[in-house]
Amino acid sequence: MQISMTVNGKDITEEAEPRVLLVHFIRDVLRLTGSHRGCDTSNCGTCVVLMDGQSVKSCTVLAAMADGHSITTVEGLASGATLDPVQQGFMEEHGLQCGFCTPGMMLTARALLDNNPHPDEGEIREAISGQMCRCTGYATIVRSVQWAAQHPATQEETAGEEVTA
């Protein structure tokens, strides 16, 4: 079947079987390999992408179900050479070790901060409770998200999104 969606702001149309999962569509058809395939069972969260701004586990969404929707992958977080504050936060606070969980962690953090720009530590931990870091680097991941919350992008960078101090 023909599947059309907006991925990182770009409209795409590709052929895929109805049984193709969104994570495979993104990786194998669109060749955006930043979204990882981990557990296959919606437990580990490394395949998380944003669908219409909400975090979803792309191993448990059919590509067909995403037809007509807007998807953001980790490749869509930065605008040009400017990193998303979440990406910058993971750099500043050493939020990654092996990096396998990082795309899912960062997209979940982005969705959290879009809804709640000033989360407390408990809210951050709750938000990433569906993500696993096999390096167990949760303390630095939480600090990375806190860094991002304290350094929101400026008005121009977020293209009209409201940013509060």
Next chain:
Amino acid sequence: MQIPAPFDYVRASTVDNAFALLERHGPESRVVAGGHSLLPMMKLRLARPECLVDINDVFELDFVLRDGDTLRIGAMTRHSTLLESAEIARLFPIVGDAERVIADPTVRNRGTIGGSLCQADPAKDLSTVCKVLGAQAVVRGPAGERLLSMSEFHRGPYETAVAHNELLCEVRIPIRARSGSAYEKVERRVGDWAVVAAGASVTLAADGTIDDVRIGLTAVGIVGTATEAEAVLRGRHPGEDLFVEAGRLAALASDPVADQRGPVDYKRHLADELTRRVLRRATARATETQEG
């Protein structure tokens, strides 16, 4: 790598359109909502539908609205919406208690109340919640609408009263004055299925005695509610001694199986302890609540 067996995929735009698509694609077609129960089953090839009818665009089934002394929840209402609804939190705190321990926030963005109930997994938290709240399932089909109690709706593990050409459209929960409810679950890790969970709903009479009570247990093999435990509470003044007795009876009525989540005696112990805790909390909430 887990990939489902091949199937056809169609999208329904309305409830009537879904009926037409189910009719057209025959008995091997299945409805998919959030997909977080069905897709994992399909990936494991435990389910092999020939066609999926996707109802994610059936927006008429996504609502939470109060209708007199009934709260109506559309079948396509996501877990995240149930958790965020201030009205649900006020009227039925058991829903928030349960939702906070159902999977994780990202899964809750997709999973729906209708999908959860239709999966009819005996370990599903929302099945217990709906039983405890005396909810009714609104099932519609080409022939019209049926109103079913949860015990009529759930026929057994993974089996519901919904026929192939029907849809669970809505869940209706009666709103009662001086009522409180609570849910508590023991799980091995965040977002896991319950080792055991308990839910209770308590309605107090004007004189402070227990007018009505329902106790539900998750994953311990009780069909319906814990009726013996409920019977000792009705008409009595709530108190610790009574809750202890109800916990004992609930544990006695439960029939858990030993599995990787724990042995039988541990699960019985949990049924007892969790029953007491939810009775305490539901009663305290009923005492605080004046409004219906």
